[in-house]
Amino acid sequence: AIDEYKPLDATTNPSLILAAAQMPAYQKLVDDAVAYGKKLGGSEEEQIKNASDKLFVLFGAEILKRIPGRVSTEVDARLSFDKEGMIQRARRLIDLYKEVGVGKDRILIKLSSTWEGIQAGRVLEAEYGIHCNMTLLFSFAQAVACAEAGVTLISPFVGRILDWYVANGDKKSYEPSEDPGVKSVTKIYNYYKKFGYKTIVMGASFRNTGQIKALTGCDYLTISPKLLAELSKEHIKLTPTLSVKEAQACDLEKIHLDEKAFRWHHNEDQMAVEKLSDGIRRFAADAVKLERMLKERMFSTENGK
DSSP states (O other), rough: OHHHHSSSOOEEOOOHHHHHSSSGGGHHHHHHHHHHHHHOOSSSSHHHHHHHHHHHHHHHHHTTTSSSSSSEOOGGGGTTTTTTHHHHHHHHHHHHHHHHOOOOHHHHHHHHOOOHHHHHHHHHHHHOOOOEEEEOOOOOHHHHHHHHEEEEEEEESHHHHHHHHHHHHHHHOOOOOOOOOHHHHHHHHHHHTTOOOEEEEEEEESSSHHHHHTTTSSSSOOHHHHHHHHHTTTOOOOOOOOOHHHHHHHOOOOOOOOOOHHHHHTTHHHHHHHHHHHHHHHHHHHHHHHHHHIIIIIIIGTTTH
């Protein structure tokens, strides 16, 4: 799909890596990761963790051969509330990329947009020059805190916001301009541009092409191959719906969020609270499945199974 659509950048997450690791085409990467984990030794748990990190990096390195820009690699979602743990794991991933000849400028480290994740991003950017992509971002409070932390890029979700409103409200369909996910990203984009934040806004998690077209003009959009295929069949002229000029004229007011204010504002958004915790649980569950698969590869063959 990357070869076909030639994107600038690409992103991975635990769910995508889990799916790819089960495909015959990628067994060599899995074998290499398993061998690496075993070579480093240590406890069974350490070997599996090292193999898992190596697998993420091997996939990232393969993707980088096919794109001119950056690849996003995710820190284990089970560390979402552990600032120091996220910093250590991010630095470890950067070291692993360095071992295979990839510099940190071509990597975005993905962190959950919890308060702890955002503060980990602040440290990684300021102290280590490691670029971060803040994911699982659903609330305006999360976006404001990310901007204040000076991270490289945020991935505000569109589709998962729509999913929540469809599941929990009376309306079952929305026009693209009225889509709650589209409105969320539009507000974030306008806020960032009005107040001159350098953080890149990359709309993510799309359910249909209408959402994508409604966010034309956004800094970046991350789009699945399926939706890229649909878009490639359309031959219509798109005019940007988002622009810096319009953003600077909007009536949003600047706010500052310390930890207490962040937690309160985020907590006031029921959708964001539920989707953030749900997203973390899902990514963590896929990380566990991936580790289970690696464990079977690494240790069950020894007993002749």
